[in-house]
Amino acid sequence: MSFPERILNFLGYIPDYLFTKAMFDGEVESVIREKVPDFNMMDTIADSAFYFVNSEEHIDYAQPITHKIVYMGGLGKVQSVPLEQNYVDIFSSAKRGVILFSFGSVVQSNQMSPEIKKAFLDAFAEFPDINFVWKYEKDEDQVAKDYKNVFTGKWLPQNEFLDHPRLLAFISHAGMNSIIEAASKGVPMICMPVFADQKRNAKLLERRGMAVLLDKTDLSKENIAKPMKSEERVVKYAEFAAEFGDTGTLQLQGKHLTFVQLHSLDVIFTLMVLLMAVIALMFWAVRKMIRWAKVKVKNNVANGDLKKKIR
Template identity: 35%
Template structure:
């Protein structure tokens, strides 16, 4: 009897597992890590995950984002993209320019054209791999997961017969997918992805926010249209990018409602920010002896990291000198500095500075001995420090980082510093000392971490349950908003406003005529007798 029950349980477990294809282009660490974490959650739940990694950026071709995925299918970079990036020295140039270029959206204008062309080349390259596509088609995947960075991923899922698809953006949200789903942009009070202002916007702030949203739409439209043009003639699916995107079962965004600004959302939008963070309480954030010893040297420890795209080793020498001067002026503080040059010697004269090309950032942030985090404000780092309850000095460099910075500072646990001040060591020191000496920063950071710890729905559970639901039911038509079919005038009821104004003008004009007619009649009645008497 017991044996029969055991067999039934095993069969039930086998029946509940499903096959997932994760389209994870080698583009950037934050993107790969996000999709890799979703893959890990599914694998831990017993599901079979295959990761398809088309190389988009050659310098990132090693990225996987997961240590648990065993079945990986790679596609080498398209030769045209490789040549284009090589001739433009795109990666190297971006790493150096990021420190001095404007942090607002205008700095990305020159990037859009090349990105769109590269995306089109990648899409065309993928569809040319007929043998590979057939192999993937034979796998009969139950679910496809990717992010809206590349439209070609959705067309590929359609081509190989995947019916249930989830979009999973490693950013807060992208304008293209938001527009395709018919979700309100709320530009009057909800800061867009590239917004330099918070939710308390004056007239100029709303203009900046509108410009940022429209830039996102322009970027998405230009890129997606280029990819659609690259679809082969044999492809039978929709050739309108909005129809490709609005078929998703759910739209995962790397946002957390308890960190981000309040926003109007649709049922398809699911907040999963924080699913990738292991806190000390979970027991999974542990340090090796090397890092344990580093944090044990002094009572005050500061972590300095500018992420995976901005290298400290590429910052201007005057910026490096500023940081070194600050470190030297605080000998009782240990500074762990992510510096991407092997065997660098620029800080050899400072015993309180630990240079490293890599460190277990999340695990260090989780340690009680870490006092302060100096960060660029990338979304991954922002979510990690929020969950770990660490005060921070945020120095945004570009793209969405200014928005992440003011998103964090409003909680009271972080201070924002303009990168233009990095050549002034006194300003860096002032920012550090302000956060270290004011207990409110630590108190507010720990309060936010407590909120996230006690939030009603854990992001990991949210991911798994929505994936299960998507496999079972697919994309429910009842979750779709009719707003996605409306034009701008209809969506914002501008047509109603114009009709009301037109009716009002007609009424006023008729009233004008009536009053004019009455006045004439009165004039005729009262003035005519007088003329007769004369």
């Protein structure tokens, strides 16, 4: 990261930590304390034998951790079953293949603005030799009725789609479970993070060369279609490391930092200088105001005495 980026990262850590702690620890603790009155989240984590993390160490950022932390990403994987005939037909009719478009169970596609829906649909229309299957929650909207290569469904067998050899890519909100499923099956992704941890998850994949990102605040037909051009598609499969050796994905980046950078001493120094400058400026302003007030009072008193003498 650049120096300004490290400053923003440093400043963002504390409010992010406090927000996460208040939002998640407080909610969880309030529920558990109904049965265990003296329950404390942080103490329980510290005293636990193991701490299971819903992530995948080969995707996540390399970080120094204790042996009690166990990565369990993919724990809920299930065996694929044969696709229903209507989905088989969609795969069979596609000249190049199929792209799955799903934002999971929380983010509802039908709640997108009409402009964003049209941007996606118009981008899909640019690739007539590819069929797009979109998890869309309201069939009655008939959102894709004018697009021959777009198919919708309230629910889609995501696991089976990801297992299909003719699936070209997965457009996702970058939820942790979705990215683990796609990565384990070697499916490249196009990620449009919406909230919570999704931006971090998407950045993980982008850093590994497993995904390209879409900015939800800057969606257009051109921006959506651009990542799908073959000359710009950056795809790596899970077998890459086994075939080509260490790619450095598990190397701690801290080894490349100086002592000052590693401990953010330059960031802390800069922030302290700025803070002291602000305090000094405020102190100077207060002193000026006090002096001005004293002079004002003194002048008023002098003017009052002068008026008395004149009388």
